[in-house]
Amino acid sequence: MKLKTKFFSTLTFAVLASTSAYSEDIRIAIGHQSMCTDTYTAGIVVKELKLLEKYLPKDGKYKDANYDISWSDYSSGGPITNQMMANKLNIGVMGDYPLIVNGAKFQETESLRTKYVAGTGYNLKGSGNAIVVPVGSDIYSIDQLKGKDISVPVGSAAWGMLLKAMQDNGISTKEYGLKNQSPAVGAANIAASKIDAHSDFCPWSELMEFRGTGRKIYDGSETGVPYLHGVVVREDFADKYPEVVTAFIKAIYEAGEWIRKDPVAAVDLMEKWTGVEKEVLYIYFSKGGHLTLDPTIKPKWVEALKTDHGVLVKEKAIPPLDFDEWITETYLKKAYKELGKDYDAEKSEIVDPAVANADLPMEIWHARDGITTYKTLPEFLTAVNEMQQTGAKLNATYVYDKATGLKLFGKTAFFVKSDDGYATFLRKPDADAYAKKVKGSVMGMEDVLARHSVSESGLVAVQ
Secondary structure, rough: OOHHHHHHHHHHHHHHHHHHOOOOOOEEEEOOOOOHHHHHHHHHHHHHHHHHHHHHOOOHHHHOEEEEEEEEEEEHHHHHHHHHHHHHHOOOEEEEEHHHEEEEEEEEOOOOEEEOOHHHHHHHOOOOEEEEEEOOOOOHHHHOOOOOOOEOOOHHHHHHHHHHHHHHOOOOOOOOEEOOOOOOHHHHHHHHHOOEEEOOOHHHHHHHHHOOOOEEEEEEHOOOOOOEEEEEEEEEEEHHOHHHHHHHHHHHHHHHHHHHHHHHHHHHHHHHHHHHOHHHHHHEEEEEEEEOOOOOOOOHHHHHHHHHHHHHHHOOOOOOOOOOHEOOHHHHHHHHHOOOOOOOHHHHOOOOOHHHHHOOHHHEEEOEEEEEEOHHHHHHHHHHHHHHHOOOOOEEEEEOOOOOOEEHHHHHEEEEEEEEEEEEOOOOOHHHHHHHHHHEEEHHHHHHHHEEEEEOOOOOOOO
């Protein structure tokens, strides 16, 4: 009888222990980047709207759980990996190159591992990273950077893009000076013309364009590799609290839905949360914007990450990475199933800006009246002229790059005027090549507006 009592007591204790295993505090420490737009759906939006709290499990073994959620904001992805290795963070949100550095560094240890569990967003063409020069610089192409000093947040997605761009153009690291500078410092040095060029990730190049301090000479789309961001989780945390990881992915999904529902309202709030001007955020999150918000892990993304890894291997800047061990869709599939979404269907969809943006209208953001759209460039230019003549304040204007379909600020685009009409381009070399082909002329927006105004008045435009 004593033996039975002892056995019963032991069994009862085991059952009680299992049902109340998570009655202790569960620490969820997340590293994100409020100055990197492609992390917002797993970072600042989830944080401010408290979407993680909405989806965290509160029943079963989590019935008595006390969640201790902390958000740490970083200027780039590299420091997030360092904090994850020190076990000060268990979830990290970062760009493509930092992601693979994260996975490789953890696999280099004997016992620590991370899992790549979800994406946040992407640009199929690779846009998001860019190389910018001071607005008054005479540099217009990457070839002109030989012998120049270029700053970049080393370890970031922009750092990887810069290495790939230089490799593609046959420029060795000995042919230019590479300086490690944070995004804010690099942008300040561009504004003060203290550096020849600065390479950075979203939205810094557009931020410099919008503020009139920098001009883009190389866009990440030229690398031919998709630009993407995602989420890595320490494996020990994921194994212990898998339902929490699933909840985090549900929060990412809803964050994307929230932005898509009303991009104008979303960027207005995100400006308040981050300090990034809403007009800059709009170029990323609006319809036709740079980012496609999507948590799925597509085969094409795995190929892109393997290409990125190869770039860093060539520079002897990264250990090996077993992608099959690192990447998992387990939590994604569970989250989608519980949300009633079709994971396989969304995984199979890829948005190509050149196709998706082909027929999208140009836009004018009027300070008082909001955003209006124009089907053709002549209609758009006429409207800009009319608004300017009334003294109206225009927050921003948006057109599309003929070569890639990417959305651009009208004021930074290169316009080509020919007998066939107008075309707009991101890069001057592309505009020059097209102008030569169609026997047109390349102009900035102010010159185009002046000529368009003269033409409309019935006078002959001066050529």
